[in-house]
Amino acid sequence: MAKILINDVTLRDGSHAVCHQLTKKQIAVYAKAAERAGIPVVEVGHGNGLGASSLQIGESLLPDMEMLKTARESLVNSKLGVLIIPGIATINKDLRKAFEVGVDVVRVASHCTEADITERHISYVRERGKEVYGVLMMSHMATTEILVEECHKLKAYGAEGVVLMDSAGAYLPGDVMERISTLVANLKIPVGFHAHNNLGMAIANSIAATEAGATILDGSMRGFGAGAGNAQLEVLCAVLGKMGYQTGIDLYKVLDAGEIAEQELVQITPAPKGISIVSGLSGVFSGFSKHVDRIAKEYNVDPRDILFELGRRKVVAGQEDIIIEVAVNLWRKNEH
């Protein structure tokens, strides 16, 4: 059976779940637990990756480099990973510094139809001889054919593998199966999948991806991530093991890491609730949930109306400002 590379996003996507307020202690404690469990890659940072601390997406408690340094000190065999989205972070301001701290793996992400913006950043990582993957976010918004094209670009720029993110938690297993199997058939590089649980499908979709040939899976402890969270990493490891896939991760220790995460990081275990279910249905970026919740209360409008309107307007990750515009418009409409 194939070997599956597990990419742990607890300390990155999980940041969304706590409004990017992870502390130094939390990062250190969790990174040590992940290291003990033999998790191959631990991704760390703001929910939207390097340089994303902002009023738009949410301000981090700690500067990026402090988060990375803290994790670096605890990771020996596990690799330290970062996510970078061109348009938010730059090579000069962010990526260069991340290398100084000792990052091993970089995932360069763009909206699913915009792979062209990743060329400089992928090349930069490649030229430094580090591992680099291309990531397509909000992948439910493009057809399979377009995803194949965009993945070809990522590969040509030098990505060693490509990862489809179901950022809105919008897929059903059949959607994943179709997309991943087509990508695997068309690309000679590893294909990965990043699930969100907005419709309760995170594990099912991750397994569908593996069965379709994906060899990289993202997950987080207790599902700690944006919206209804990610594929729960402990469950993922257990299920993959049961199916005969190898992950190189120690089951007991990954379960222990889950306990530690629950005690140290996870304030509220993510689960599909009203807003995140609608986020999955309307195909809106999971990271919007907390902003929608807050802004809906401020303007006294229904958060579900906001989400459906955002879905209709086809907003992409990074367009959190539009939530305010939509809320203001709904409020004006309600007033009259």
Added chain:
Amino acid sequence: MNTDIHDRIEKECAESVYGSVQALSALKGQSVFITGGTGFVGIWIAALVSFLNDNHGFNTNLTLLARNTYAFSEKAPHLARRKDIVLIGKDVRDPLEISEEVTFVIHAAANPDNRQHVLESLKVMDVIVKGTRSILSSALQLPYLKKILNISSGLIYGGQPMELDALPETFIGGPDCNSSASVYAEAKRYAETICSAYRSLYKLPIVVARPFAFIGPYQSLDKPWAINNFIRDALRNNPIRIIGNGTPVRSYMYPSDMAVWLLRLLGDGKPGLAYNLGSPYGISLKELAEKVKEHANSKSEIIIKHMNEDTSKFIPDVRLAKELGLNITVNNDETIRRSIDWFKNSSGLSQ
């Protein structure tokens, strides 16, 4: 530094051309026009012609056409200063008047960097297709024209079937024309067909070269190709990572040999024929990584990630070139050794 580079390149040209100087005499006193003149191919031809002029009294003139002539002056200042080399800055797609004395034309304008092929796919195709038409229609006006060498690509074969040890020029395969990954290969195929139309309609004496892979001076380590990455990582003592299983087989020709082959094809290639241009000596990626590590005296660890089971190969059958007496003078080990030595001392290794 500059004189060192100059001496080194001159010495390498001397070694590769040793024994074929006589065979190149068709180019003596001739005027050669090259498109894409400031690229890897252009610089090496300029270097070899300079050597022949300086040491064997060839008295050959070169005109190099390129969009950006500053790049040439930066990469090869000692060549840019020469009286027997003229630089012209112009887009190859534009109507062009070539000086009447020109007797040989080499069409080398195209960007082989596959990142560009996806970033600017339409432009890449446009440059190849319109550029080929433009240079051929200008060449039609040349009263003393003897030969045109169109530089195509080994990629036009679309891939090598497992049952073939090497790709002969007669192999009729092709890239998947319904894929944006085929932009460069398909445009190059079409350009060859344009050449055949000019041969048929106007009897233009066009020879085609189909280059495979090269490594050596004046390349850049940031190119997204396996050997360039291996060398870069070895020089930095970073892990050398092979994403698949290490079995794909490639071959690499040293550029001084490439330059000799190109000038010989220009002089003696038979119009209407296409010649593979590359090394027939295949090497697996795993073996290549090991050799790079050894020659770089590197502490790099070689990691075979087994993340795919690609077992492809891409090796030219060079029997046609051999019939012209062309051979490989720089073997695999020496090619790797010299390349590492170059990159160690050049600015190609940016931090």
Added chain:
Amino acid sequence: MKDPHKKLKVAILGSGNIGTDLLVKVLRSSYLECALFIGRSLSSPGMTKAISLGVPVSDLSIDVIMKDPDCCNLVFDATSALYHKHHANILDELGKFVIDLTPSRVGTMAIPAINLRECLHCKDVNVVTCGGQASIPLAYVIGQIHKDVSYIEVISTIASRSAGAATRINLDEYIETTEEGIRLFSGCNNAKAILNLNPAQPCVDMQTTIFAKVKKPYLEKLRNAIDSMVKKIQCYVPGYELIVPPVMENDRIVIMVRVKGRGDYLPSYAGNLDIISCAAIAVAEEYAKATIEKVSA
């Protein structure tokens, strides 16, 4: 001012989308005359358009200005950052007033609603970025009204189809230049810029949001000042529109604007490109007026 003899002679260097859009705007201007439209290839779509409009063209690049320096008084450079660095020295020696539309960061940053007059004393002015043109005037107003702005952030979203290959490769330059402009004009040293590409069909208009953190917001005063600033911008960018006037949300000032393009050479969803050429034309017309005044005085 309809007398063609009194128009200022300008040359447009660069026959791509921006250069061609500029050309259409110059042809409409009462103060400017396109003396030469310059590119590298006579067969490009922009050149074809210029030829069809009966405009004098050249494919000799900067060389044509060097050969005949009297052909124009003002040069728009719509080539690329790399080329502008080369052109800047040549045009400086020839004493030309240059308006740079590339992200070269060579010249003085020009935001017509703020520093139009000052720009005329420079030799090389740069029109920053699309997000910069849309947001800097508002950031400037925020900085004028509040002396304690601790942070400003601008987010622009543009239609994917309006972002050509050069824009996509130069996202880092976009971000760093926009941030520099915000800092320079708002007086706030802490600035961040974000750019999103949205592929939705039909194409979205360019939209820009400004967030600012201040100790004590003066919202009423700010709303009035923003209104008059928006009117000022609309004089040279007709498609500029305030869609969310200053509000406080989550302890931050929020302002949103939308930019529709005029649809001159580029489609109307390309407000991001339109605002750049509109700003360049505004500077050029001001320069023309000043020059013509000087001549007639």
